[in-house]
Amino acid sequence: MPELPEVEVVRAGLEPIVTGAVISSVTVLDERSLRRHDGPSEDFAHRLVGRTLEVPERRGKFMWLPIGEGEALVTHLGMSGQVLLRPPGVDDKLTRIRLELQHPVHGQVRMNFVDQRIFGSMAIDELVAVTDSGAGAGETVPTAVAHIARDPLDPFFDERQFFDRLARRNSGIKRALLDQGLISGIGNIYADESLWGARLHYEQLASTITRPRARALLAEVRSVLLQALAEGGTSFDEQYKNVNGNSGYFEHSLKVYGQQGKPCPRCGRPVVREQFMNRGSHFCPRCQRPPKPTV
DNA sequence: CCGGACTCCTGGTTGC
DNA sequence: TGCAACCAGGAGTCCG
Numbered sequence: 001m002p003e004l005p006e007v008e009v010v011r012a013g014l015e016p017i018v019t020g021a022v023i024s025s026v027t028v029l030d031e032r033s034l035r036r037h038d039g040p041s042e043d044f045a046h047r048l049v050g051r052t053l054e055v056p057e058r059r060g061k062f063m064w065l066p067i068g069e070g071e072a073l074v075t076h077l078g079m080s081g082q083v084l085l086r087p088p089g090v091d092d093k094l095t096r097i098r099l100e101l102q103h104p105v106h107g108q109v110r111m112n113f114v115d116q117r118i119f120g121s122m123a124i125d126e127l128v129a130v131t132d133s134g135a136g137a138g139e140t141v142p143t144a145v146a147h148i149a150r151d152p153l154d155p156f157f158d159e160r161q162f163f164d165r166l167a168r169r170n171s172g173i174k175r176a177l178l179d180q181g182l183i184s185g186i187g188n189i190y191a192d193e194s195l196w197g198a199r200l201h202y203e204q205l206a207s208t209i210t211r212p213r214a215r216a217l218l219a220e221v222r223s224v225l226l227q228a229l230a231e232g233g234t235s236f237d238e239q240y241k242n243v244n245g246n247s248g249y250f251e252h253s254l255k256v257y258g259q260q261g262k263p264c265p266r267c268g269r270p271v272v273r274e275q276f277m278n279r280g281s282h283f284c285p286r287c288q289r290p291p292k293p294t295v
Numbered sequence: 296c297c298g299g300a301c302t303c304c305t306g307g308t309t310g311c
Numbered sequence: 312t313g314c315a316a317c318c319a320g321g322a323g324t325c326c327g
Contacts (some may be wrong), residue, residue, distance in 0.1 A: 003320055035303075035310060061321075080305080081322055094305085117304045119321060179324080187320050218320070233320095237307075257320090278300080279319085 002077040004185030005228035010059045021103035026286045033096035037123035040130045060184025074125045074142045081111045081120030085243045086110040115232035151185035174202035189257045194221040196256045201288045256282040
Protein backbone atom coordinates (compact mmCIF):
# COMPACT_ATOMS: atom_id res chain seq x y z
CA MET A 1 0.00 0.00 0.00
CA PRO A 2 2.08 2.87 1.15
CA GLU A 3 4.54 3.88 -1.52
CA LEU A 4 7.30 6.47 -1.42
CA PRO A 5 5.10 9.55 -0.85
CA GLU A 6 3.14 7.93 1.96
CA VAL A 7 6.27 6.62 3.67
CA GLU A 8 7.93 10.01 3.32
CA VAL A 9 4.91 11.75 4.83
CA VAL A 10 5.23 9.41 7.79
CA ARG A 11 8.99 9.89 8.06
CA ALA A 12 8.68 13.67 7.92
CA GLY A 13 5.89 13.57 10.49
CA LEU A 14 7.98 11.52 12.87
CA GLU A 15 11.12 13.61 12.54
CA PRO A 16 10.28 16.60 14.77
CA ILE A 17 8.53 14.51 17.40
CA VAL A 18 10.74 11.46 17.84
CA THR A 19 14.23 12.75 17.11
CA GLY A 20 16.05 12.85 20.42
CA ALA A 21 13.34 10.89 22.22
CA VAL A 22 14.30 8.06 24.56
CA ILE A 23 12.40 4.78 24.33
CA SER A 24 10.99 4.10 27.77
CA SER A 25 9.01 0.95 27.06
CA VAL A 26 8.12 -1.44 24.26
CA THR A 27 5.07 -3.68 24.03
CA VAL A 28 4.83 -6.30 21.32
CA LEU A 29 1.15 -7.10 20.92
CA ASP A 30 1.59 -9.35 17.90
CA GLU A 31 4.86 -11.15 17.32
CA ARG A 32 4.08 -11.60 13.64
CA SER A 33 4.97 -7.95 13.14
CA LEU A 34 8.53 -8.90 14.11
CA ARG A 35 8.84 -11.44 11.31
CA ARG A 36 11.92 -9.69 10.03
CA HIS A 37 13.52 -9.21 13.42
CA ASP A 38 16.28 -11.67 14.15
CA GLY A 39 15.25 -12.77 17.63
CA PRO A 40 12.27 -13.08 19.97
CA SER A 41 10.11 -10.17 21.01
CA GLU A 42 11.86 -9.98 24.40
CA ASP A 43 15.11 -9.36 22.58
CA PHE A 44 13.46 -6.67 20.44
CA ALA A 45 12.06 -4.88 23.48
CA HIS A 46 15.22 -5.23 25.56
CA ARG A 47 17.49 -3.82 22.94
CA LEU A 48 15.25 -0.78 22.38
CA VAL A 49 14.50 0.37 25.90
CA GLY A 50 16.78 3.21 26.95
CA ARG A 51 17.95 3.95 23.41
CA THR A 52 17.65 7.41 21.87
CA LEU A 53 16.00 7.78 18.48
CA GLU A 54 17.88 9.77 15.86
CA VAL A 55 16.62 11.48 12.69
CA PRO A 56 14.35 9.06 10.76
CA GLU A 57 15.64 8.11 7.33
CA ARG A 58 14.10 6.54 4.28
CA ARG A 59 15.02 4.81 1.08
CA GLY A 60 12.18 3.85 -1.23
CA LYS A 61 9.47 2.36 0.96
CA PHE A 62 11.82 1.47 3.81
CA MET A 63 12.12 3.77 6.79
CA TRP A 64 14.49 3.49 9.72
CA LEU A 65 15.21 5.27 12.94
CA PRO A 66 18.86 5.05 13.98
CA ILE A 67 19.23 4.18 17.67
CA GLY A 68 23.00 4.56 18.06
CA GLU A 69 25.74 1.94 18.21
CA GLY A 70 25.39 1.29 14.50
CA GLU A 71 21.84 0.00 14.82
CA ALA A 72 18.44 1.15 13.63
CA LEU A 73 14.77 0.39 14.12
CA VAL A 74 13.73 -0.58 10.58
CA THR A 75 10.09 -0.16 9.66
CA HIS A 76 8.33 -1.32 6.54
CA LEU A 77 4.64 -0.52 6.27
CA GLY A 78 3.85 -3.34 3.85
CA MET A 79 0.32 -3.08 2.51
CA SER A 80 -1.45 -1.69 5.53
CA GLY A 81 1.05 -0.41 8.07
CA GLN A 82 0.78 2.90 9.89
CA VAL A 83 2.88 4.65 12.50
CA LEU A 84 0.71 6.84 14.71
CA LEU A 85 1.88 9.29 17.34
CA ARG A 86 -0.53 9.57 20.26
CA PRO A 87 -0.70 11.03 23.71
CA PRO A 88 0.10 8.57 26.51
CA GLY A 89 -2.68 6.06 27.05
CA VAL A 90 -4.35 6.47 23.68
CA ASP A 91 -4.84 3.21 21.80
CA ASP A 92 -5.46 2.42 18.17
CA LYS A 93 -7.31 -0.55 16.80
CA LEU A 94 -4.97 -3.16 15.26
CA THR A 95 -1.90 -1.88 17.08
CA ARG A 96 0.76 -4.58 16.82
CA ILE A 97 3.68 -2.85 18.52
CA ARG A 98 3.65 0.04 20.96
CA LEU A 99 6.60 2.22 21.93
CA GLU A 100 6.44 4.72 24.75
CA LEU A 101 8.79 7.63 24.20
CA GLN A 102 10.11 10.38 26.41
CA HIS A 103 11.07 13.48 24.48
CA PRO A 104 12.99 16.37 26.06
CA VAL A 105 10.58 18.94 24.60
CA HIS A 106 7.38 17.06 23.77
CA GLY A 107 7.32 14.94 26.90
CA GLN A 108 5.63 11.57 26.79
CA VAL A 109 4.62 10.31 23.37
CA ARG A 110 3.16 6.97 22.36
CA MET A 111 4.12 5.46 19.01
CA ASN A 112 1.66 2.87 17.76
CA PHE A 113 2.66 0.58 14.91
CA VAL A 114 -0.70 -0.38 13.42
CA ASP A 115 -1.00 -2.98 10.68
CA GLN A 116 -4.13 -4.73 9.55
CA ARG A 117 -2.59 -7.35 7.28
CA ILE A 118 0.72 -7.80 9.07
CA PHE A 119 2.74 -7.66 5.87
CA GLY A 120 4.63 -4.77 7.41
CA SER A 121 7.23 -5.17 10.11
CA MET A 122 9.58 -3.64 12.61
CA ALA A 123 13.06 -4.99 13.27
CA ILE A 124 16.36 -3.98 14.81
CA ASP A 125 19.03 -4.09 12.17
CA GLU A 126 22.67 -3.18 11.74
CA LEU A 127 23.66 -0.18 9.69
CA VAL A 128 26.21 -0.83 6.95
CA ALA A 129 28.16 1.57 4.78
CA VAL A 130 26.70 2.52 1.41
CA THR A 131 29.17 1.76 -1.33
CA ASP A 132 27.64 3.08 -4.55
CA SER A 133 29.19 5.93 -6.48
CA GLY A 134 27.03 8.65 -5.01
CA ALA A 135 27.58 7.62 -1.42
CA GLY A 136 28.77 10.38 0.84
CA ALA A 137 31.21 9.76 3.65
CA GLY A 138 29.54 7.90 6.47
CA GLU A 139 26.31 7.17 4.62
CA THR A 140 24.74 4.00 5.94
CA VAL A 141 21.62 1.88 5.44
CA PRO A 142 20.28 -1.11 7.37
CA THR A 143 21.41 -4.46 5.97
CA ALA A 144 17.78 -5.21 5.05
CA VAL A 145 17.84 -2.16 2.78
CA ALA A 146 21.24 -2.72 1.20
CA HIS A 147 19.78 -4.41 -1.89
CA ILE A 148 17.26 -1.62 -2.49
CA ALA A 149 18.15 0.91 -5.18
CA ARG A 150 18.13 4.61 -4.45
CA ASP A 151 14.75 6.18 -5.09
CA PRO A 152 14.19 8.78 -7.81
CA LEU A 153 13.96 11.61 -5.27
CA ASP A 154 17.37 10.73 -3.82
CA PRO A 155 19.89 13.38 -4.98
CA PHE A 156 22.36 10.57 -5.66
CA PHE A 157 19.98 8.52 -7.78
CA ASP A 158 22.14 7.38 -10.69
CA GLU A 159 20.13 8.22 -13.80
CA ARG A 160 22.64 6.88 -16.25
CA GLN A 161 22.82 3.57 -14.51
CA PHE A 162 19.01 3.42 -14.41
CA PHE A 163 18.69 4.07 -18.14
CA ASP A 164 21.46 1.60 -18.95
CA ARG A 165 19.81 -1.11 -16.90
CA LEU A 166 16.40 -0.38 -18.45
CA ALA A 167 17.91 -0.68 -21.91
CA ARG A 168 19.14 -4.15 -21.06
CA ARG A 169 16.00 -5.35 -19.37
CA ASN A 170 13.83 -7.77 -21.28
CA SER A 171 10.70 -7.36 -19.25
CA GLY A 172 7.65 -5.17 -19.29
CA ILE A 173 8.17 -1.60 -18.15
CA LYS A 174 5.75 -1.82 -15.25
CA ARG A 175 7.51 -4.85 -13.86
CA ALA A 176 10.76 -2.88 -14.10
CA LEU A 177 9.29 0.15 -12.31
CA LEU A 178 8.12 -2.11 -9.50
CA ASP A 179 11.56 -3.70 -9.13
CA GLN A 180 12.90 -2.08 -5.98
CA GLY A 181 16.42 -3.16 -6.88
CA LEU A 182 16.29 -1.06 -10.04
CA ILE A 183 14.43 2.00 -8.79
CA SER A 184 12.77 2.10 -5.40
CA GLY A 185 9.67 3.68 -3.92
CA ILE A 186 7.24 2.99 -6.77
CA GLY A 187 4.26 0.72 -6.13
CA ASN A 188 1.13 -0.16 -8.03
CA ILE A 189 -0.55 3.24 -7.84
CA TYR A 190 2.34 5.41 -8.90
CA ALA A 191 3.50 2.93 -11.53
CA ASP A 192 0.12 3.18 -13.26
CA GLU A 193 -0.02 6.97 -12.85
CA SER A 194 3.50 7.48 -14.21
CA LEU A 195 2.95 5.18 -17.18
CA TRP A 196 -0.20 7.07 -18.05
CA GLY A 197 1.73 10.33 -17.87
CA ALA A 198 4.41 8.94 -20.16
CA ARG A 199 1.85 7.32 -22.49
CA LEU A 200 3.43 3.92 -22.10
CA HIS A 201 1.60 0.60 -21.91
CA TYR A 202 2.60 -1.50 -18.92
CA GLU A 203 3.75 -4.40 -21.09
CA GLN A 204 6.03 -2.33 -23.30
CA LEU A 205 9.40 -4.04 -23.21
CA ALA A 206 11.78 -1.89 -21.18
CA SER A 207 14.62 -2.48 -23.62
CA THR A 208 12.55 -1.08 -26.52
CA ILE A 209 11.97 2.28 -24.89
CA THR A 210 14.15 4.97 -26.44
CA ARG A 211 16.38 7.03 -24.20
CA PRO A 212 14.29 10.21 -24.65
CA ARG A 213 11.11 8.36 -23.74
CA ALA A 214 12.83 6.77 -20.77
CA ARG A 215 13.87 10.23 -19.65
CA ALA A 216 10.31 11.43 -20.02
CA LEU A 217 9.10 8.46 -17.99
CA LEU A 218 11.53 9.18 -15.17
CA ALA A 219 10.40 12.81 -15.21
CA GLU A 220 6.79 11.60 -14.91
CA VAL A 221 7.69 9.32 -12.03
CA ARG A 222 9.29 12.20 -10.17
CA SER A 223 6.46 14.57 -10.96
CA VAL A 224 3.81 12.14 -9.75
CA LEU A 225 5.71 11.27 -6.59
CA LEU A 226 6.33 14.93 -5.76
CA GLN A 227 2.74 15.93 -6.36
CA ALA A 228 1.51 13.05 -4.21
CA LEU A 229 3.96 14.06 -1.52
CA ALA A 230 2.76 17.65 -1.64
CA GLU A 231 -0.82 16.43 -1.26
CA GLY A 232 0.00 14.25 1.71
CA GLY A 233 -0.12 10.91 -0.10
CA THR A 234 -2.99 8.76 -1.34
CA SER A 235 -5.63 7.50 1.07
CA PHE A 236 -8.65 5.73 -0.27
CA ASP A 237 -9.64 3.93 2.85
CA GLU A 238 -8.51 3.60 6.43
CA GLN A 239 -5.30 1.88 5.40
CA TYR A 240 -3.18 4.95 4.97
CA LYS A 241 -2.86 7.77 7.47
CA ASN A 242 -0.09 10.12 8.44
CA VAL A 243 1.35 10.09 11.96
CA ASN A 244 -1.56 12.17 13.22
CA GLY A 245 -4.15 9.83 11.74
CA ASN A 246 -5.07 12.18 8.91
CA SER A 247 -5.63 11.20 5.28
CA GLY A 248 -3.81 12.51 2.21
CA TYR A 249 -5.52 14.13 -0.75
CA PHE A 250 -3.81 12.65 -3.78
CA GLU A 251 -6.73 10.30 -4.33
CA HIS A 252 -8.46 13.23 -6.00
CA SER A 253 -5.57 13.66 -8.43
CA LEU A 254 -5.46 10.06 -9.66
CA LYS A 255 -5.78 9.89 -13.44
CA VAL A 256 -6.15 6.14 -14.00
CA TYR A 257 -5.57 4.18 -10.80
CA GLY A 258 -8.98 2.97 -9.63
CA GLN A 259 -10.63 4.99 -12.41
CA GLN A 260 -11.69 2.05 -14.62
CA GLY A 261 -14.72 2.95 -16.72
CA LYS A 262 -14.20 6.67 -16.21
CA PRO A 263 -12.99 8.83 -19.09
CA CYS A 264 -9.27 9.28 -19.58
CA PRO A 265 -8.55 12.88 -18.53
CA ARG A 266 -6.55 13.35 -21.73
CA CYS A 267 -8.66 11.78 -24.46
CA GLY A 268 -11.94 10.73 -22.91
CA ARG A 269 -11.67 7.02 -23.67
CA PRO A 270 -12.81 4.88 -20.74
CA VAL A 271 -9.93 3.75 -18.53
CA VAL A 272 -9.35 -0.01 -18.54
CA ARG A 273 -8.32 -2.23 -15.66
CA GLU A 274 -6.54 -5.49 -16.37
CA GLN A 275 -5.01 -8.16 -14.17
CA PHE A 276 -1.23 -8.06 -14.19
CA MET A 277 1.18 -9.52 -11.65
CA ASN A 278 -1.81 -10.55 -9.55
CA ARG A 279 -3.06 -7.01 -9.20
CA GLY A 280 -4.85 -4.36 -11.18
CA SER A 281 -3.23 -2.38 -13.97
CA HIS A 282 -5.05 0.73 -15.08
CA PHE A 283 -4.44 2.47 -18.37
CA CYS A 284 -6.01 4.33 -21.25
CA PRO A 285 -6.34 2.07 -24.29
CA ARG A 286 -5.92 4.99 -26.67
CA CYS A 287 -3.08 6.93 -25.03
CA GLN A 288 -1.19 3.83 -23.95
CA ARG A 289 -1.08 1.43 -26.87
CA PRO A 290 0.03 -2.11 -26.11
CA PRO A 291 3.26 -3.20 -27.77
CA LYS A 292 2.94 -5.06 -31.06
CA PRO A 293 3.08 -8.79 -30.41
CA THR A 294 6.44 -10.18 -31.44
CA VAL A 295 5.96 -12.81 -34.12
C1' DC B 296 17.49 -13.71 -16.87
C1' DC B 297 12.46 -13.83 -16.82
C1' DG B 298 7.69 -14.56 -15.54
C1' DG B 299 4.33 -16.68 -12.95
C1' DA B 300 2.68 -18.80 -8.86
C1' DC B 301 2.59 -18.85 -4.15
C1' DT B 302 3.53 -17.24 0.58
C1' DC B 303 2.93 -14.21 4.52
C1' DC B 304 -2.38 -12.06 6.71
C1' DT B 305 -6.79 -9.30 8.34
C1' DG B 306 -10.95 -6.94 8.10
C1' DG B 307 -13.87 -3.58 5.51
C1' DT B 308 -16.94 -3.83 1.63
C1' DT B 309 -19.90 -5.97 -1.64
C1' DG B 310 -23.35 -8.97 -3.17
C1' DC B 311 -26.74 -12.50 -2.70
C1' DT C 312 -29.66 -8.78 8.70
C1' DG C 313 -26.49 -12.56 7.87
C1' DC C 314 -22.84 -14.51 5.85
C1' DA C 315 -19.53 -15.69 2.37
C1' DA C 316 -16.79 -14.10 -1.26
C1' DC C 317 -13.94 -10.55 -2.72
C1' DC C 318 -10.57 -7.16 -2.41
C1' DA C 319 -6.36 -4.40 -1.04
C1' DG C 320 -0.71 0.93 -1.74
C1' DG C 321 4.29 -5.13 -0.71
C1' DA C 322 7.89 -8.22 -1.39
C1' DG C 323 10.42 -12.44 -0.88
C1' DT C 324 11.15 -17.17 -2.65
C1' DC C 325 10.81 -20.99 -5.59
C1' DC C 326 10.23 -23.25 -9.88
C1' DG C 327 10.31 -24.05 -14.86
